[in-house]
Amino acid sequence: MCGIIGCVGRGKDTLGTLVHGLEKLEYRGYDSAGVALGGAELSVCRSSGKIGAFKKVLTERDIAGPLGIGHTRWSTHGPPTDENAHPHLDCAGEVAVVHNGIIENYRSLRDELVAAGHTFTSDTDTEVIPHLIEDERDSATDPETAFRSAIERIEGSYAIVAVFAGTELLLGARNDSPLVIGLDEEAIFLASDVPAFRDFTDRVIYLEDGEIARVDGGLEVTTGDGTRVEKTVSRVEWDPEETGKSGYDHFMLKEIHEQPRALRQCLSGRVDELGGTVDLGDIGELRPSAVQFVACGTSYHAAYYAALLFESAGIPAQAYLASEYATAVPPIGEALVVGITQSGETADTLSALREADRRGARTLAVTNTVGSTADRETDHTMYIRSGPEIGVAATKTFAGQLVAVNLLSLATGEGETRRREIVPALRDLPGDVQSVLDDSTAEEIAATYHDAGAYFFIGRGIQYPVALEGALKLKEISYKHAEGFAAGELKHGPLALVQEDTPVFALVTGDDEAAKKTVGNVKEVEARNAPVVAVTDKKSDVAMYADHVLEIPDTHPRSGAVLANVQLQLVAYHIANRLDRSIDKPRNLAKSVTVE
């Protein structure tokens, strides 16, 4: 995915405002960046590399303008080079365009435009847009008519903002990619995400698919056929400070430490601590006879965990990788289809949800992003209320997802007895997470094992998805080989990989049959002389067989999974930090993947 921004009304501060917005959007992509400033002539500056590199290039240029657009890119079509960086221009240099998404029919459009005499300078799909607009302007007099005609011709997903030479006009359009409008007293902003302009205003309008925004002195939103749309202005509740690093070395570390607060917000007003009840509004009236979860990456691990909760309540439930689900849809029957996506814009998850919707299923989104596509396209939405997450590796939002699906399962599937048992554990969870953060010795574990050849994570039952997530987190930010396994599977193959220099993280909570069996697996590992790090509440005797222990408070196993994950987040962070990795922006990854 990419990040785009446009602003009108910032006067001399236009360039600074755009660059600031791009820095805030850098989590959405960071392999090239650029801006175009409006005026009698358009001034464009762009370069490959992160925003820092782009700012260096900017210092050698002297450009200004009363309005402009900017872009930070994550490559889909064409490598990250200066030429492929946005904004893209038409032949005459009279229109500049930034775009997030994929133009599916760009090949045929490009061929057609080349045949008509247009010259292309990049490998991107985006470049067809300015040339299309140029082409349409030959027959239309004003920029807006040309823009609308061009939009009509493109297929695929897009959020687009265009600026025209000789006007003080920005035009924006969206289809399947996010675009929000920020309203300040003097200025108007268009951006992929709110943090881009949150330092200036907390008043936002969420654009819908197919709508076109015209921003000059004021704002006008219309549908594709030109009908005016009355939009409601929402207020974002979080502070600008929440999107800064607050003195932490990395967003990831800050976000790990924000978990107690994030979980408190997730629970707030939804659980009655005394009555042991859960209130999710109309979602609480759902009584699904079966549930299918669809998600990708970290969210898939939350989905797996969620499916276990419903199954334990006797409701058939399964977790699917969204990309697989969308192309090979299983029989849905009466199942509720739940998409878990932090951003609400994950393309694979959206297409899985759309497939389910097309087959008549009731759909629900578990997301962190109000006004996101998943939020708007599903029948129900449960917000995880984690606040903005900037680090590419999900931490607090994963914890928020685990708590949210606990509430979902308690409200729609599980009985009174379960609620009385789980609600107090959830209520204590923010404080328990704080204890883990205060007392963790993960940094020492990282110091001991940061140069190991590979890392394995094992867990059983509810701890299995945590093992998967622990391995994914480590992979993402340390670039080390890490795998998570169901503890019982170890002896069926992966044990062959276990050696003296491959630490094994064993997740063991409680002292039931499952815990005892996992302790048995730990002994198998110990016999191969691999170092064992036990993440445990110390109820079992796993500590006897482990070289190190990362302790978590004694609580219900469902909360224990969240706590064990916090320890593994810290391990991953400190290993990556020792290896001096780009923790908040790991190579080849983007925060939310809005392409399939």
Add this chain to the structure above:
Amino acid sequence: MTAKPGTLKPCDGYVRSMHIRTAVVLAAGEGTRLQPLTSYRPKPMLPAANRPILEHVLDALVDAGVERLVLVVGYRRRRVQEHVGPSYRDVPVRYIRQEKQLGSGHALLQAESAVENRTIVVNGDRLIEADAVSAVAETFERDTADAAVAVVERDDAGEYGAVRLEDRDIVELVEKPRTGNYRLINAGIYAFDRSIFERIENTPREAGELALPETISRMLEAKRVRGVRTDGLWVDATYPWDLLEMATEVLVRGRIAERKRQTGLWVHGDALVSDDAALRPPAVVSADSEIGPGSVVGPNVALGQNGTVGANATIERAVLGTGSRVGHGATVVDAVLGQHATLGVDTTIPGGPADVRVGHEVFEGQRLGAVLGDRVEAGGAVSFAPGTLVGTDASIGPNAHVSGHVPDDAEVVR
């Protein structure tokens, strides 16, 4: 945007270039003499006007340029952790737990792993200013001292850690001497390097406790301990009624985060004050609170967040905790109300002076109307004799007259 607590901007002159990056805040103590107000929160979380004392302390540190905050927490630690969270005004906060409250030296010792080199150390339960923090840090560095300690002048120096200075060095530090002619006290703002940890460990325990001043007084002979005289805001609360004086100090000095309406009057943008109510400065009205018509509020009143004052009430020199409610026609003078305390219609707290008993001690002639613990409920027309202390969760029936000390959870029926 309206300022929220904790976003007080540093005033001119507060920001100093300081090379000590870390500050350890000792915030684990209970403050037993402040009962019933400390039943559910540690002393640093008690209100200095309408914000916790701890916030003022953290503001002073951040304004002085501290870049890492280490909070030692213990008693009711979750109240601190939930309130402060992972960072304060963009400065990251790390928490260290003191499981047993075995003195200030013991508390600091727990933070050893969080201190890399030199550090500021302050008490989390006393109002201080950034200037004093900067002065201590600068003196410590400039004079390459073994320790630097802020000292302030107090008439009642014999009640605190009394200090004698020679030139600029501390030559005597003695706890509560009661006798002798002392004018200066230890203000509880220190600068140390890591050697302090070993010194604390080598200090003999007294009754199982390790007091930081004891360690410092053992350093005086062989080491250079600079005393840094400061004359800014410094307020301690030992007894519940001290919170009234503390609120006055905060209001008079304008250390308030809410938007100023006029001189000495701060009203949050989300507060609802009737046009027919009179606010007398100095006073602060916090977010989401409400004041009904005909009420007279102030001078020296801090109305906490979500507080409600009905119609025709009179409130003067009072600290009303978060969520407290004062009924129509009530009179509240010289009073401290805990969180979510409720006073019925026509309740009277007429104000001091009074003789107040705390434990076995009697404090004569204190200007105190009443202290009500968290969630105390008083029915209509209850009257409080001057100097009454009411424990947490106590409930007082309509028309009752109460005096002396009402224990926690008590039910008073006339």
